[in-house]
Amino acid sequence: MTIGPDPEDLTARARIRDAALRHFGEHGFERATIRGIAETAGVSSGLVRHHFGSKEALREACDDYLAKLVRRINDQVRADTLPSDVNYVAVSRAALGPYQRYVARALAEGRAEIVFDELVRMSEEWIEEIDRGRPDPSPVPRKARAAVGTAMALSVSVLHQHLSRAMGVEVYSPEGDRLLAQALIDIYSHPMLSLEDAAKYQEVLDQQG
Amino acid sequence: MTIGPDPEDLTARARIRDAALRHFGEHGFERATIRGIAETAGVSSGLVRHHFGSKEALREACDDYLAKLVRRINDQVRADTLPSDVNYVAVSRAALGPYQRYVARALAEGRAEIVFDELVRMSEEWIEEIDRGRPDPSPVPRKARAAVGTAMALSVSVLHQHLSRAMGVEVYSPEGDRLLAQALIDIYSHPMLSLEDAAKYQEVLDQQG
DNA sequence: CCTATGCCTATACGTACGTATAGTAGACTT
DNA sequence: AAGTCTACTATACGTACGTATAGGCATAGG
Numbered sequence A, B: 001m002t003i004g005p006d007p008e009d010l011t012a013r014a015r016i017r018d019a020a021l022r023h024f025g026e027h028g029f030e031r032a033t034i035r036g037i038a039e040t041a042g043v044s045s046g047l048v049r050h051h052f053g054s055k056e057a058l059r060e061a062c063d064d065y066l067a068k069l070v071r072r073i074n075d076q077v078r079a080d081t082l083p084s085d086v087n088y089v090a091v092s093r094a095a096l097g098p099y100q101r102y103v104a105r106a107l108a109e110g111r112a113e114i115v116f117d118e119l120v121r122m123s124e125e126w127i128e129e130i131d132r133g134r135p136d137p138s139p140v141p142r143k144a145r146a147a148v149g150t151a152m153a154l155s156v157s158v159l160h161q162h163l164s165r166a167m168g169v170e171v172y173s174p175e176g177d178r179l180l181a182q183a184l185i186d187i188y189s190h191p192m193l194s195l196e197d198a199a200k201y202q203e204v205l206d207q208q209g
Numbered sequence C: 001c002c003t004a005t006g007c008c009t010a011t012a013c014g015t016a017c018g019t020a021t022a023g024t025a026g027a028c029t030t
Numbered sequence D: 001a002a003g004t005c006t007a008c009t010a011t012a013c014g015t016a017c018g019t020a021t022a023g024g025c026a027t028a029g030g
Helices: A012-027 A034-041 A045-052 A055-080 A088-095 A097-108 A113-132 A142-158 A160-167 A174-189 A195-208 B012-027 B034-041 B045-052 B055-080 B088-095 B097-108 B113-132 B142-158 B160-167 B174-189 B195-208
Strands: none
Touching: A012 A034, A012 A045, A012 A055, A012 A097, A034 A045, A034 A055, A045 A055, A055 A097, A055 A113, A097 A113, A097 A142, A097 B097, A113 A142, A113 B160, A142 A160, A142 B142, A142 B160, A142 B174, A160 A174, A160 B113, A160 B142, A174 B142, A174 B195, A195 B174, B012 B034, B012 B045, B012 B055, B012 B097, B034 B045, B034 B055, B045 B055, B055 B097, B055 B113, B097 B113, B097 B142, B113 B142, B142 B160, B160 B174
């Protein structure tokens, strides 16, 4: 049970949307119920329908909300910092914080396209920066690498339960977060493949293609 | 609609389990129906209950089946090849092939723990190999790195829809697979962070902690 | 020959939940 | 003051789907 903003502070409509984000995030879309959402929003189930029309439309409203949010975050990050200056992944994770469970679920279901694509866009800029300091230009399009990199970064959120279990510490706890950060730094700074091995694999690919 | 083994070849029980894997994988657990599963298995819905007791138990049977499968795969890989010799990720992906959608969904829901943990085990051995050729020993436990690495590797499956959209080519198609493989090779062989940057971040972490 | 056991079907039951309807209360307009 | 619009509640409706029940049909054991 993650806590969000005080329900009193929001309009009923916003409270419903927020409750929906929580319920969808915690139980998944199918298992979440309109009645349950209405209850935590402190309204009748009829009002949910009044404002959003249907459960599906409510979900879309949630997606839209997050899409706008991630765009705002991106614009802000871009304005505030140089791409290389900070790991955009961490920023996004922090900012999407309260909604991480929803985002993770939505992404796994193939939804929230805009969220993913915006992160890819950010990633692309970051990679562009990195590419500048790279002796050998990459043969694979930046966008493809950005997409894969984004997916990898998001896997932490999407698979957080498994990660927590395997690492022996809840990743959303302070110690977990710390250990995770260290692991990420280590992984991101140490290639898993030597350039020779990479060339070898690439060669195999070329033969196949 | 992915095709599996010829339903005639299997016992009814196996056919049901296979149909369940497909339905759960394609529609998700909640949206999949016993009746639907029974239909594609070519049996009555009553028989599903007869053999598995309940929908939830049916899902558990699916998880168990995959757990056994992944263990078999791991043992075989370990017997056949040196860890460094082949990317275990690719092997697993290939072997889990027909069930990828199910696995992806199950993992995203925090299920199929054994599958994840087995992959971590494999990853650990691989990383052990890599660590040997590494000048600076990593300060972070191998298991943690293996867990994160595994999650990252699996993100391709879990987020395949987004990946396909962002890369502009279906990742499960031949070209998509090829592009993906190239991107992975490139990413795995080129660190995103320089050692200096890594040290910098690590320092920030140390100050915080 | 009989009953028992396992595989299987057809049908019925109960209910949770999305959706629809009808209606109330207050604010705003003219 | 009358009309109407919006926010909201309470209640009712319909149904999809998991589960339960009862029974058929074969093979096997005694």
